[in-house]
Amino acid sequence: MAEVVNVRLLKAGDKLQVSHGATVVVVSNPLDGVWIFARYLASPKDPSLEGTEDMIFAQDIIEVLEISGD
Amino acid sequence: MATKTKGRFVNGLVDMKAGKISREIFVNEEIYAEEQEQVFTRAWLFIGHESQVPKPGDYFVSGMGEESVILCRDREGALHVFLNSCRHRGMKVCRYDEGNTPVFTCPYHGWSYATDGKLVGVPFFKDAYHEKLDKSKWGLVEVAQMEVYKGSIWATWDPAAPPFTEYLGDFKMFFDLSLEAWNGTDEPLEVIGGVQKWLIPCNWKFPAENFSGDSYHNISHRSVDMVGIGPSGTGRRDTQERADSRRLQVSFPDRGHQTGIYVLPGGSPTAASYQQSPEVADYFREAEEKRRAIKGEWGRVTGSPGEIFPNTALHPRQPRSIAVWHPRGAHQTEVWRWYLVDAGAPYAVKDFLRQYYIRYSGPGGLTEQDDMENWNYAHSASRGTIARRHPYSYEQGMGSEQTNFELDGLKIPGTVMDLTEAKSSEQNLRNFYKRWAEFMDAPSWDELADWR
């Protein structure tokens, strides 16, 4: 089982692998420890999602792909 | 549950013709449960002040009766008041006192609500709910009506309640004494950071009636008068303007609101105050001069404690504050006290007032401490079987009230008692309980809004 991500620590710009094979970039973090506001970068299963913003549930985050620069 | 027969309270347990009120209404748990429905779900209740939530996403957790509610400002800047309970399993969605957030997320299963109350996050909405849950129907429960009145925020659960200003009626001009800037304009007030909250072991109606106009209990405060904490260095408050004034009680029988006021004789100036601090004294002198100029004859009126039915207490003059008596069971009250200052006042004035407020009011206040002692033991000594058989007396000054009261050309609306010579009266208290009894008996706002 992959490391459990503490979503409180995620920042805007971080890239995440999420469920259904999609990748997202964090837009902002409500710091509730449960949800992340993010934008789809890639969503092979449903390409219509690409570029859209959505709330991502903590348990749907598979791993952190990239920590943003700053 | 006991059935409600018409008149069980009006002229029953609350017998205002005889000036007697049964102790049952303070100590009986069934009456308390009924009160939660009849009074607290239908009346307008004070929630907080605009200045507490200035920015989008700001929130302040408040209470309506026993219920926790969230006052918040959404992303568009609109204010809302929500029941602080998740629609899925009831968990409190916000266990903080105040803050700023984009969403309220329930820690139990993760349902998440935007600051406009909409349900925006449902974990496994696709996989587990198969998108069948109608999210639009499961937003946070919002109050039926909310109004911002000169910065103060009010709400009611009852869609049939009249608008807040109609609920206030002519009491509005007296409430304004708490909400207008010291110079009589609508320049904004602000809440000093930090709302005092404490518990008193008594029924909530003890403080509510006290602030309605218990002019009789001054003796309780002799110890503070002796040591002197007033802004001018003596007494409790600045009493000079009061010494020159007629002292009146004003009540509104169809609304249940009431207050004390002081009215200066025509043509007389307002006495100086705050002599201890020249900067503060100057500020108030200038403000008062402006107020007198703007308000004309009405400027002769200064405020004194009052009560907006049911549980909001006003302290318009000194120390300027608003208190709410939250019911916490028949035998306990949680007091919340907000302190107000002119938002534009210089720091020295704010600082001076803050220190005065703290030494006067609240559980650390030299004055209010003695009130709490009285309410505590009045309540506890009324709980026994024998004690309950003996109603309280509210006969003081019965039949001396006047309407169409006028003083040197200034007309005072409402029912007025002149206490200047009488010293004291329980007219305002009778008014409070008369309204309370009507709320307890009336099945709906059709009966309660009988002025319509």
Place this chain on the structure above:
Amino acid sequence: MTTTASSGGVKLLVDAKAGRISRELFVNEDIYQQEQEQIFARSWLLVGHESQVPKPGDYFVSCMGEESVILCRDRESQLHVFLNSCMHRGMKVCRYDEGNTPVFTCPYHGWSYATDGKLVGVPFYKDAYHEKLDKSQWGLVEVPQMCNYKGSVWATWDKSAPSFLDYLGDMRLYLDLLLDGRDGSEGGSEVIGGVQKWTMPCNWKFPAENFAGDGYHNISHRSVDMVGIGPSGTSRRDLGEFAAARRVNASFPDMGHAAVCDLQDENATYVPTYQNEPAVEEYFKQVSEERKRRLGDKARLLGLVGTVFPNMSYLARQPRSISVWHPRGPHTTEAWRWFLVDRDVPEEVKEMLRHYYIRYSGPAGMTEQDDMENWNYAHAASRGPIARRHPYNYELGIGAGRPDVPLPGMLTERINEENARGFYSGWSRAMEAKN
């Protein structure tokens, strides 16, 4: 005004079909009183475990609803469950939690009862009663029915209640996953010394519902998943064996029981889970293989959680335990938790499990602490008159397909609130039933 739960009223409060349940069920004092009669005086309740009272004279003081009862083994080694109240003036005859005794003597006037409940000692029987008191009529009140099922001891106050096994019905299959040995042998578990007892400010149905199969609240436990307390050093539990499995929920809406289990794939193999401790790992591998040999295809079924209506809940696999949610008024619950191990488990395995149980469960348990927080404030925020007007939502998974697996009960898969709906169907049936 509050809705009373008189006949007909309950139906309005529980609409399991639409997935709406009134908050009155949790906070209304009248409903609570009715529950005491309709549910706790009639249902089968878990009292304890036979391993707590191995020898004649051993006793363990337990509870049935709000009532204190004594589970004891008499001189002939028979188990009994008695009301813990003297027949003379009602004094609690046993104020200890457990022990061994030849008699229960009431400290008030001295009436004394043998471990089979018979009144054996009456002070001044000759001088004051002139031997006229019929002692045979004044023994301790005993439950009319008691059942020792694979070591777990159950009782009911209703003599017309169905037998325990009828009451349990097909829920038995799932309860067995808790009570049978890790190697698939029948029963054979024992309680580790020490029953945890603590109080929670919520209605008893919050935890009962939660254990009936709330697979949805995992998010509550993220903090413990992050720090990792599982036996293999990560996460909360060891989820490896569930990876190649279908999570199945089984509901028994007639009775209100509910269980969650995992049906492993046909080709599933043993997944190492206790890598931190080779000896423990070796043991679990062995018992797992033994279980497969013994049960064959049936070994694919692994238990997770469940609730036997009304207030007995369990964790069948890890941390293997039983809890009972004792009602203490509508707004308080006293939780009791028993931890189980196989009787013949090696000492080091028992030691590892004991530590794991303590760090997982109960008021100091890193997982359960967060549950209690939710139950506490879900309850508190549901008490007001406005809150009560808004029913809870139980729509999750209504109309979802039924998994095609050969298991008993109303089945659903993964996250679904069918089990909670079933629990409240059973609850409302019990509240309305005349007998």
Place this chain on the structure above:
Amino acid sequence: MAVSKSRIDHLLLKYEIEQFLYQEAELLDERQFEEWLDLLAEDIRYWMPMRRNVKFGELDREFTREGQDISWFDEGKDTLVRRVNQILTGVHWAEEPLSRICHSVSNVQILKATPSMSQPTEVTVKCRFLIYRNRVQTETDFLVGKREEVLRSVNGQWKIAQRKIILDQNVLLAKNLTFFF
């Protein structure tokens, strides 16, 4: 009359140990959890048995047994670190918002010092605790009891090597034990 050296040694040691215990309480109350962990020896045993009502004469059954029975706590450093880390995730809802806690320590007695009072490397201490916990609005718990502990001097620093916590309650009158004793 001259005070004997051994009495002075005892007094100095007691003072030193008291200061250590107060400092520890300070760290916990000020939520400096990681600094608190530094006070614990790597092999610490942190144990809090449960207590039963038993008959006079059966008092040996009052406490759940060390190393055998279920307890409220039975910890080593590893799980204590994990407990702290859980609080520091910010999503341990039972401690979010954080509790307000006050530890009082009193009746400090030095039971034993080895090899000697004047140059101790290990001391056995007994004391009383009173823990007040308040959280959210009105949740309030008082937990009172005794502690028996072994402190060990490591490179001139005292570390807690053993702590046995005896809580004077039967049914725990609190919904959780998310804090440290």
